[in-house]
Each structure stands twice: as C-alpha cells, then as structure tokens.
Amino acid sequence: MNPQFKKGVLEMIVLESVRNRDMYGYELVTEVSKVIDVNEGTIYPLLKRLTNEHYFETYLRESSEGPPRKYYHLTAAGILYRDRLVAEWEEFQKRVNLFLKERNV
Amino acid sequence: MNKREFLDELKSHLRVLETKEQQDILDEYAQHIDLKIKSGQSEEEAISDFGNIEELASDILEAYHVNPEFGTQGQEKKEKNLVGSAASLFGKAGNHVKMIGKSQREQWENLKERRRKAKEDADAQETKRRGFKMLRERFQIIHKKFSHAKNEHRMLSRIGEWMCNICILCWNSILFLSALMFGVSALFFLFAFGCLFVLVFGGYPVIGASLLSLGFFAAFASMAVLFGSCFRRFRKRRIQARSAADFPGEPEERMEE
Numbered sequence: 001m002n003p004q005f006k007k008g009v010l011e012m013i014v015l016e017s018v019r020n021r022d023m024y025g026y027e028l029v030t031e032v033s034k035v036i037d038v039n040e041g042t043i044y045p046l047l048k049r050l051t052n053e054h055y056f057e058t059y060l061r062e063s064s065e066g067p068p069r070k071y072y073h074l075t076a077a078g079i080l081y082r083d084r085l086v087a088e089w090e091e092f093q094k095r096v097n098l099f100l101k102e103r104n105v
Numbered sequence: 106m107n108k109r110e111f112l113d114e115l116k117s118h119l120r121v122l123e124t125k126e127q128q129d130i131l132d133e134y135a136q137h138i139d140l141k142i143k144s145g146q147s148e149e150e151a152i153s154d155f156g157n158i159e160e161l162a163s164d165i166l167e168a169y170h171v172n173p174e175f176g177t178q179g180q181e182k183k184e185k186n187l188v189g190s191a192a193s194l195f196g197k198a199g200n201h202v203k204m205i206g207k208s209q210r211e212q213w214e215n216l217k218e219r220r221r222k223a224k225e226d227a228d229a230q231e232t233k234r235r236g237f238k239m240l241r242e243r244f245q246i247i248h249k250k251f252s253h254a255k256n257e258h259r260m261l262s263r264i265g266e267w268m269c270n271i272c273i274l275c276w277n278s279i280l281f282l283s284a285l286m287f288g289v290s291a292l293f294f295l296f297a298f299g300c301l302f303v304l305v306f307g308g309y310p311v312i313g314a315s316l317l318s319l320g321f322f323a324a325f326a327s328m329a330v331l332f333g334s335c336f337r338r339f340r341k342r343r344i345q346a347r348s349a350a351d352f353p354g355e356p357e358e359r360m361e362e
Contacts, residue, residue: 025133026140041155042164044133049168066139067132 006036012089014046015055015074015082024061024069047072055081108138111152118162121171130165174211284332291325294318 010032017023017031025047029040050056055078060068074082106114112131119127134155141151155161163173301315 026137029137039154039156040137041134041161044130044137045161045164045168048130048165052168065143067136069136070129070133 001036006038009089010036010038010043010046011050012082012085014043014050015078015085018056018072018074019079019082022071022073024071026069028072050078054078106152107148108135108152111138111155111158114158115162118159119165121166121175122169126169174207175214280332280335284329287325287329287332291322291329294322294325298322 013032013035014028017028023031025044028047029043032038032043033040047056051058051072054075057073057075058070059073061071063069112135115134116127116131119130122130138148138151141154142148166173295318298315298318301311301318304311305315
C-alpha cells in the first residue's frame with residue numbers, strides 16, 4: 001500500500017484501537033498491524049507524540065511475565081480528536097469514492 | 106545487530122532528550138523486542154522490523170518537536186550523501202548541495218552552541234563577581250549602620266579608650282621606673298661587689314658583705330629583667346589588640362584577598 005496513505009490514517013487507527021480498551025505498546029502495535037502493514041518502530045514515536053499532546057494518558061501495570069507494562073488510555077481530548085479524524089476520514093473517502101465512481105460510469 | 110547494540114545506537118541518537126524520556130522510550134523498545142522474541146521471532150528479525158535506526162530516531166525526535174539534525178556530525182552526513190549522490194542524478198545532486206548547506210548550518214549551529222556556552226561561562230563568572238561585590242557592599246552597609254547606631258557608645262568607648270590608654274601609660278611608666286630603679290640598684294650592688302671583692306684580696310674580712318652584695322645584684326638584676334620583659338610583652342599585646350580592633354574598619358582589604 002502507498003506509504004503516504006498509511007501515514008495519513010495511522011493516527012486514526014491507533015486512536016480507534018485504544019478507544020474500547022487500554023492497551024500496552026506491543027499489544028497496540030500488533031492490533032494496528034492487523035489493519036495496515038506498517039513499520040512497527042514508527043508507532044512508538046506516534047504514541048509518544050499523542051501522549052505529549054495529551055490525547056493519551058499512560059500508566060504502569062504489573063504483568064505476570066517480565067517487567068511492568070505501560071498502558072495507554074484515551075483521554076477525553078483523545079476521544080474528541082478521534083471523532084474528528086473519523087469524521088474527516090469518512091468525508092474524505094466519500095468524496096474520493098464519488099469522484100472515482102463518476103469517472104468510471 | 107543484537108538488542109543491546111540496537112538500544113545503544115538508538116540512545117546515541119536520542120541524547121538531546123532528558124535521561125528519563127530516553128529511558129522511557131528505550132524501555133518500550135526493549136519490551137517490544139522481548140515480546141517479539143517470545144512470540145517466536147529471532148532477535149535479528151525483531152530488530153530488522155524497525156527498519157533504519159536513524160529514521161526511527163528522527164521520528165521519535167519529531168514527536169518531541171526536536172530538529173533531528175541538531176547535534177549530529179555534519180561531516181558524517183556529508184560523506185554519506187556523497188555516496189548517495191554518486192549513485193543518482195540531478196535530483197540527488199541537488200539534495201547533496203542542500204545537505205552540504207545543511208551540514209554547514211549544523212556546523213554553524215555547533216559554533217553558536219559553543220559561543221553560547223562560552224557566554225554562559227562568562228556570565229557565571231560575572232554573577233560570581235557581582236555576588237562578591239554585593240557581599241562587600243552589604244558588609245560596608247552593616248559597618249556603616251553599626252557605626253551610626255553606636256555613635257553614643259562610640260563616644261563612651263572613646264573616653265574608655267582614652268582612660269585605658271592613660272592607665273596603660275601609667276602602668277608602663279611605673280614598670281619603666283621600677284625597672285630603671287632595679288637596674289640602677291643592680292648596677293650599684295655590682296659596683297659594691299667589685300669593691301668588696303678587691304678589699305677581700307687586700308686581706309679585709311668582708312667576704313660576707315661581698316657575697317651579700319653579689320646576691321643583691323643578682324636579685325635586682327633579675328627583677329629589672331622581669332619588669333623589663335613584662336613591660337615589653339604588655340606593649341606588644343596592646344598593639345596586637347589594637348590592630349585586631351582596626352580590622353573591620355577596612356573590609357575592602359579583606360575582600361580583595
């Protein structure tokens with residue numbers, strides 16, 4: 001897939017993944033990888049940025065194996081941001097689809 | 106590349122961040138690698154999934170709104186870019202020129218950084234100097250306040266000092282006179298002893314008197330020496346005390362040291 005496409009929606013997918021359930025980094029990466037094939041390394045900087053911008057909160061929780069894991073939780077600001085991105089995405093893809101359909105008819 | 110090497114190299118790119126943040130990020134990656142190994146991948150594979158470390162590091166730094174180029178070695182970039190531009194055409198050649206420009210900018214940034222450091226050092230010294238000056242001024246103010254507040258006391262203490270001086274003068278003159286008297290007496294008895302000693306040789310029975318005068322001489326001489334030494338020591342101590350009292354009067358001299 002075009003890497004530019006991926007880059008554009010990655011943020012939305014990450015926000016959407018954490019919406020229902022708090023996740024730790026690795027879990028989140030595997031979740032995102034199910035949807036789009038993306039360099040795993042690039043998700044962490046994104047998480048960092050979204051945390052710095054207060055869309056995520058983090059907390060540590062002990063795990064049965066290995067060191068404690070850092071969980072990401074979507075804040076109220078994060079939910080609003082996610083809603084906006086999803087709305088934009090829908091609008092965007094509707095227009096693009098419409099455009100493509102009109103051409104192909 | 107193993108996990109340790111990967112983390113070390115990543116860390117070297119993230120030096121601009123706080124140690125706590127660096128550790129936070131490195132922990133995350135370390136855990137990610139561990140979990141990948143646990144799910145059956147090899148260490149090598151897990152790390153190679155991250156792609157180019159430099160790109161990764163610059164992604165991370167961008168998340169902090171840090172310019173990823175900052176603090177990297179301009180020379181290194183230039184060399185790498187030379188290889189890159191040899192392989193391609195104008196596009197990359199243009200890029201190359203841009204990179205050289207960038208590396209020069211980096212050097213300029215480095216220079217600026219160094220200058221800034223030097224300036225900070227100078228500032229720190231200036232602050233120190235100013236601190237000393239302030240201390241000195243405060244010292245002077247306290248000294249002045251002290252002398253104003255104690256003006257009346259000063260009068261009294263001056264009278265006291267005068268009286269003290271008179272006492273000392275009296276004491277010293279008494280000492281001096283006594284020492285003089287004892288000295289003269291000692292000389293007199295020495296003279297008497299000399300005369301009597303000559304008479305003893307002449308056959309006169311004055312051996313007892315001559316010994317007596319010798320004893321008196323010794324006694325008076327020692328008394329004179331004692332008084333004399335007392336007198337001298339007393340004056341010396343007085344001088345020391347006075348110079349100590351004068352000391353706070355010249356705080357500048359002390360500060361200069």
